[in-house]
Amino acid sequence: MYEVTVQKSFSAAHKLNIGGKCEELHGHNFTVDVTIASDDLNKEGLVVDFRILKGWTNEILDEFDHKFLNEIPFFKGTNPTSENIARFIFDRIAKKATAEKLRISQVTVWESNNACATYRGENNG
16 A cells, blocks of 8 residues: 655644643644555556645635634534544545545544644545
8 A cells, every 4th residue: 555645734723622721722733644545556656646635735724824723613602622623624635635536544633743643534544
């Protein structure tokens, strides 16, 4: 199996409903790793062109960049945790990947240099 990963970042603020200081408005410079997997390579010898995967990722992250995540429609009834951000990105990339006969493997969202959450999807273990 082959995997390719791109890493992009965005800055955003949120308030978490988990108790403690995180319930106050605060922000992060989030880093996001998006990984696509394939058993085979295409005719060019690639899983996917990095430019395509970066474009898909940028399109989604542009919706978050310099925003208050709690006000994004998806997060109106969902706590904007790193875990939920990872799942949102995963689901959106999965639609694009499936259309290209590719499979998203995982999305990891880093909210600091030493804290991250990864979502692998329902069937990715």
